[in-house]
Amino acid sequence: MDTILIRFERVSKDYLADGEPVHALRELSLDVAPGQFVALMGRSGCGKSTLLNMAGAMDLPSSGRVLLDGQDTLHLDDAGLTKLRREKVGFVFQSFQLLANLTVAENVELPLLLAGGASARERAREALGWVELDGYEARLPHQLSGGQMQRVAIARAVVHAPKLLLADEPIGNLDTATGDLILKLLRRIVTERGTTILMATHSPESVVVCDQIVRLRDGRIEAVETRDAR
Amino acid sequence: MIERIPSRLSRRQLLAMLPMAAAGAEAKPPAWRKALPGYRYQFPRDHFSHPEFQTEWWYYTGNVSTPEGRPFGFELTFFRQGIDPVRSENVWAVDQVYLAHLALSDIQGQRFHHYERLNRSGPGLAGIDPERQRIWNGNWQMEWRNGDQHLTAIAPEFNLRMALHSGKPPVIHGRDGISQKSPGEGRASHYISFTRLLAQGELELAGQTLKLAGTAWMDHEIFTNHLGDQLSGWDWLSLQLANGTELMVYRLRRKDGSIEPLSHGTFVDAAGRARGLTLDEFSFMPSGRTWNRYPLEWRVKVPSLGIDLEVSTPMENQQLVSTNRFSPSYWEGAVRVKGQPGPGVGYLEMTGYDRALTI
């Protein structure tokens, strides 16, 4: 087992937005070890989301490379990237991103089904149990509270037991109390399942659950703080 | 082609241009009978058709007026032209064609109405029927009834019905039964006229029915075309004088401007006796005004008969304008005369003035 789950090597990301070049990441290097809960902090547009997308093999660097569990994402085709994602990555979003037409259980089992899995329903139920939403399987998303929706989203993100969970402002749409619950849940995932979490956030209070805080500014790492969150 | 036609050329120019007329005349010349001296006339047979001759017409003109004195001239002409001397049984065969002209000169209104029609005999469309003593083309017809000739002509603008009673026996023009038109055997016609027909009838015009009375003239000519090729046109005149006599003269104009020496005339005295006139016995010359190149004033002199007449027309436009490219236009209309031996009325025909007569 490698000691590095995800490695950014001098990663730059440039793209055009409305004809203007944007340098989202500038020669950024970062290693994340397995089982770490890493918070990415910084202002809007500092490159947090780009970094997350690259970690999740949704995006590729303009230069440098990203190694996810030892695999260089630049060397993989679309199918390879998808496979990598299916096996190793889960996503959690600020606005939950549940499919409104699907029940809670169907939402959760979706990654398994998309990956061609068979015993999806049972594992979905397990995952829901893990986020303490037993009995909510048949509900539709609009029948849930925000916190419940985010828990469903987290269940969906971990149902296929990924090594890496990427969370983009997971408590941004929630009140403080609910947000705390979600943060605790995420911490539990790191602690109990050994999952690595990369979480973009700009709320200072959320860092209490993290092992490492990476501060970004203008596409560069400004500072890395390590703390003991256990 | 035109030059071979003896007289009254204009109305027959149409016929002459028919391809079969030419073909018939040239390809089968012996098949048509020629007008030769010694023809024995027999009436009423000779008032009707002679299909063994190629061309034949019945030609009615008249000066009439209403009881109030409103004057009219009329012309109704039936032509028969042989196309093929071999008769066919088929109803629609075109072995003969029938042409007819109708004209009315409304002298007071100065309006000239004229129509023409062409038919084959078809299923009773046109023909000559000696049994029923009838000559017709569509609803234009002449019928003998009780010795009188009854004319009916239906046209879009007028209907004309006339009963014609002859005060004199028919006149046979020329010598020995033929009217020679140019030198050579057969270049002649059998030419019969009623020179004084007392006309009475009705005219329906513009919603009115007008009673008409006056005098009319009838020419019946029978021949097969054989003439020289020097003609450019002709002038023909018939006169009915107040003293009970009639005069007919014509002159054939040649291309070189001279007059065919065989041009002739006929004088009919009050008793109905006819006398032929050769060109050296009369003169017939334009004497003044013209209209569209037609001389409208003429001078006729027959010194031996003491005749010296000035001819003029009460209406300039009596030109039958052709509506198709086959027949030329010509002038044919009512005229008045004065001079010696007194006044009279008549009909004048002038052809070959409107355009060059070439094909």
Added chain:
Amino acid sequence: MLRLFARLILRPLKSEPARALLTAFAVALGVAVVLAIDLAGEAAAGSFRSSVETLTGDADLEITAVGGIPEAVYGQLATLPVALRLKVRLEDYATLSGGGPDKGAVVPLIGIDVVADALELGITSEAGPVPDKDSVWVSEGLGLKAGDSIALQIQDQPGTYRVGGVFKQKGKIIVADIGLAQRLVRRPGRLDRILVWVPPARTVDEWQQQLQQQMPAGVTVALQGARTQENRRMLEAFRWNLRVLSYIALVVGAFLIYNTISVSVVRRRSEIGILRALGATRGAILAAFLGEAAVFGVVGGAVGLLLGRVMAEGAVQLLGATVESLYVSSRPAAIEINAVSALLAFTIGISISVLSAWSPAREAAGVPPTEAMARGRSDYLARVHQRRDLLLAVVLAVLAFVASQQPPVAGKPFGGYAAALLLIGAGAMAIPAMVDGINRLSSRLLLRLGGVEAMLASRSLSASLRRTSVLVGALATAIAMMVSVGIMVGSFRQTVLIWMDNQLKADIYLRPAGTASADRFPTFDAALPDRIAALPEVRAVDRFRAYPISYNGLPATLAGGETQVVELGGGAQFMSGDRASIMRRLPTCRCVIISEPFANKHHLTTGDSVTLPFGRFEIIGVYYDYANERGYIIMDRRTLLKYLPDPAPSNLAVWVKPGVDLDQAKLAVERAAQGSNVAVFANRSLRVEAIKIFDRTFAITYALEAVAIIVAVMGIAGALLALVIDRKRELGLLRFLGATTGQVRKLILCEAGLLGLLANVAGFLLGLALSLILVFVINKQSFGWTIQFHWPVAVLTGALSLVYVATLLAGLYPAHIATRLNPIEVVHEE
């Protein structure tokens, strides 16, 4: 207001040009079809007059007679002391039998009195107005010059004729002198028409009455155009049905407009809310969305006008073929597009668009200013209303049944049309429930069968139920039309096949060669049947002669056959009465049998009588007939000859002696017919030809169906595109959740496939119901044919599969767009 319109409507339209264009084009196609059918119908029905008539102008009166006018009538009229203008006509057709591009073309052959008319018509030979023997005059359109020769087949006789002259006329037409024409078309002593111009002294009606009194029995004086009017009347039902069929494409277009505007409204709900909050009135919102529909209407109308003009050209060909084989020889007039057609196109386009947009636009106007609610509410409402809609569907279906039981109005099956429309409405109402129900029931099954993509597709369709229902409704309507017409035509075809089995009992059939038409009866040399009858191989010959007639203001066919010969094989099937006794009576009584369409058209039945120009005849039987729609009055040949003594037959049926080889007999018949140009058919090949004509007849309906399907499929493509755009976030999310681009593509194709499937099911059921109306109500009332119901299984399976494949294909482009979405962008949260 304009700014509101620009912001709310135009800008969104511009941002999705493909979808906007698809919608406009769907409207355009609908408009085009309606317009094309209208224009083509007018052109096909408009020209029963020969083009020689355009040279002479319109006459006041027309004189005609069954079997032709005795030519003496012409002489009689010509000598009447009335200033009539007369033109005689013999009208027939010649087949160009020489080489060249026109070979085989059938052109009018007009006999005229060349001597009397030539000067006026300008029909002159080089030399003069007198016809040469065997010379014909040709129109400029034939590209010949005087002195050329032209090979023609006239009736059954081939021949070569000299071109005597050329006359100014664009089309292809041949003129012969009446005498030659009579000989060529074998109508000695007869004229087909006399055109009469009357003087203004009296009214045309008075002249008509006066002249009629002077005509011999059987000769009819009618107002000019009466024949055209009759033909138009006869074609009316046919044109009505086509027209109604063409409206289906429009209904499909209406569904799509409804869908497009609904999508606009749903998408811009929050925007509408904001605008309302900013002070936009309800009326302004309503007007803005109706304005959007009107934009589609105007664009669709404009494009539809041009497209319709183009389609009309094609439609005229198809229509012409149908009219020829079912009704009357017609030479399509030029298609004329004028202000009226333009107005029609725009009126149809705009009104159908605005009407279909009314309900969604009202919904938009009803959005409260506070509204910023997410998508889904209206779909939720749609689900709530299902029960009510289902009930409405039942009510509409019942009304449809009631309407279908109504008798025709003025010969037109309006009850049937109403029933069809009501049924479509019932279908539209029932479809949401059906879609929802099927989706719910099949979700897990789909997961197992089609994988997660199918399940997602089904959920997505179900979620946007309203939209989905409309799409399914549109496609289902088109499919229903296809299915119903398919069943109707299939049933008809089968019925005709069975009828032919009964009717065509002879071994060999003959008719003069050339294109067949329902009102053209070229004849044989009268000696030919005798030659054939004398052949040692031949047992009997039936000499059949038909005449086109006018009966009570409608065209019909009067014919005579040899009853005793026909009895050899069986023959006609009667609707009532004993055929043996009917056939026994027919040769001797003063009576006739009539065909079913004739009976229906004139409300006649056994025991009534028909009044022909030469007398009254008792109807002793009504027989099934599918040969053409004009309808037949049939008498025994001997009876017919008594009144119309022309012995030339127009068709021959030959029975071969038992034991004689059929091919050998056919050869013998062909040898006997040498010198005539005759089409000789063995029984079998005649049936093949008959079915070919039958199929040709329905070409136009296939074309209409195709257009409706195309409109619907285009709608599917457009709507899927909209679905993709509306759900791009969801589609992007799936990529985050581990979906490959292939899975995304499959998802969209599954949606297309599901839509197709649902539409096929709904369309098939609806089509089945409609087919019953078509077969038993509309067809029966319009045309008077009894059709047995049959399933054209192969055709239906093929057609439905084709439509299904087409819907799948319609999903390809939206699927492609879906795979091109950048998931990061579409899921991006701000």
